[in-house]
Amino acid sequence: MKTLFIIPAFNEELNIRGVIEDIRGHVQGADILVINDGSADATGNIAKNLGVTVITLPYNLGIGAAMQTGYHYAHMQGYDIAVQFDGDGQHRADQLDQLLDPLERGEADIVIGSRFLTKGMYKAGVARLIAIRMLSRIISSLIGQKITDPTSGLRAVNRKSMLLFCRCYPDDYPEPESLVLLHKAGFRIAESPVLMERRLLGNSSITLFRGVYYMVKVVLAVLVDMIKEVPRR
Amino acid sequence: MDMIPILATLVSMVIFLSVLELIRRNRLKEKYSLLWLFSSLVLLWFSVSRKSLHLVAGYIGIQYPPSVIFLLGFLFLIVINIHFSTVISRLSDRNKTLAQEMALLKEMLERKKRAEE
Numbered sequence: 001m002k003t004l005f006i007i008p009a010f011n012e013e014l015n016i017r018g019v020i021e022d023i024r025g026h027v028q029g030a031d032i033l034v035i036n037d038g039s040a041d042a043t044g045n046i047a048k049n050l051g052v053t054v055i056t057l058p059y060n061l062g063i064g065a066a067m068q069t070g071y072h073y074a075h076m077q078g079y080d081i082a083v084q085f086d087g088d089g090q091h092r093a094d095q096l097d098q099l100l101d102p103l104e105r106g107e108a109d110i111v112i113g114s115r116f117l118t119k120g121m122y123k124a125g126v127a128r129l130i131a132i133r134m135l136s137r138i139i140s141s142l143i144g145q146k147i148t149d150p151t152s153g154l155r156a157v158n159r160k161s162m163l164l165f166c167r168c169y170p171d172d173y174p175e176p177e178s179l180v181l182l183h184k185a186g187f188r189i190a191e192s193p194v195l196m197e198r199r200l201l202g203n204s205s206i207t208l209f210r211g212v213y214y215m216v217k218v219v220l221a222v223l224v225d226m227i228k229e230v231p232r233r
Numbered sequence: 234m235d236m237i238p239i240l241a242t243l244v245s246m247v248i249f250l251s252v253l254e255l256i257r258r259n260r261l262k263e264k265y266s267l268l269w270l271f272s273s274l275v276l277l278w279f280s281v282s283r284k285s286l287h288l289v290a291g292y293i294g295i296q297y298p299p300s301v302i303f304l305l306g307f308l309f310l311i312v313i314n315i316h317f318s319t320v321i322s323r324l325s326d327r328n329k330t331l332a333q334e335m336a337l338l339k340e341m342l343e344r345k346k347r348a349e350e
Contacts, residue, residue: 055340058332069333076337171329 001080006070009087013041026093037066064174071165083156095194108190113154117193127211143183150176180225241280249273272309
């Protein structure tokens with residue numbers, strides 16, 4: 001199946017080369033699209049020099065709108081599968097096979113790569129872990145399906161989900177929010193176990209307070225999503 | 234007590250005329266000014282007409298009739314602000330779509346150029 005790897009990147013000049021090479025090392029002749037989300041550094045140029053497709057947004061639109069641009073491109077170019085692969089070096093291309101499997105077998109419309117289906121492998125700060133666990137509980141009960149890693153940015157979608165995301169894709173916290181959107185549209189969500197690195201460079205320092213604050217904001221956003229209507233066009 | 238109606242009349246007239254002037258100079262679009270014009274006219278009406286002011290105050294049980302003017306002004310501001318929030322949301326949505334489409338087109342153009350070279 002024709003697969004596109006979408007890498008949303010904002011000021012990732014230190015990581016972007018490694019990410020692209022990682023994908024190429026595991027997927028022969030992979031089609032890679034970097035969404036350069038208004039970076040002020042050399043992210044776009046580095047990617048271009050490596051010969052991947054680069055779409056440069058005129059200013060920083062945020063991860064949601066950046067990914068949506070990628071879905072538009074994937075849909076336009078007739079890709080069967082679009083994979084979100086973060087540009088910060090967290091995701092590992094050697095984990096891709098299990099991610100794509102359910103899509104290729106037609107068993108799901110989206111597959112989330114979950115850090116928590118493989119026990120004890122993912123190391124992160126306590127605050128982050130607590131926030132993700134709580135969020136996982138809340139989202140799971142809202143959509144009536146166990147989602148262990150709702151904030152995971154490693155995910156693959158088929159054409160059906162691509163089209164939905166072209167029509168509407170959440171701006172603020174797209175990873176957890178899109179799950180609610182997909183659930184409301186009646187799409188099939190699957191999770192598959194993956195290993196992830198901790199952020200390579202530019203460690204995001206989530207304190208306990210920020211972890212809780214983040215969770216509260218996401219929960220509010222998700223609750224709003226529950227009452228929003230899914231646009232049909 | 235007697236100063237308040239005069240002051241309120243002056244203020245609402247200034248608001249009304251300023252909005253008109255902004256429209257005349259093309260600094261404000263008509264469709265975004267309707268709420269302002271309507272609000273200032275209603276405030277003007279209650280500032281001038283003591284009778285209707287006292288009538289409304291009596292009807293909703295307000296002891297001090299000029300408060301009606303404050304209440305109305307406050308409510309109008311809320312409505313106008315909500316209206317502008319929806320306008321801003323729509324604008325930022327369209328702005329996002331434009332930016333995305335522009336970026337997609339630019340990539341297509343570059344690819345075409347490279348193919349021709």
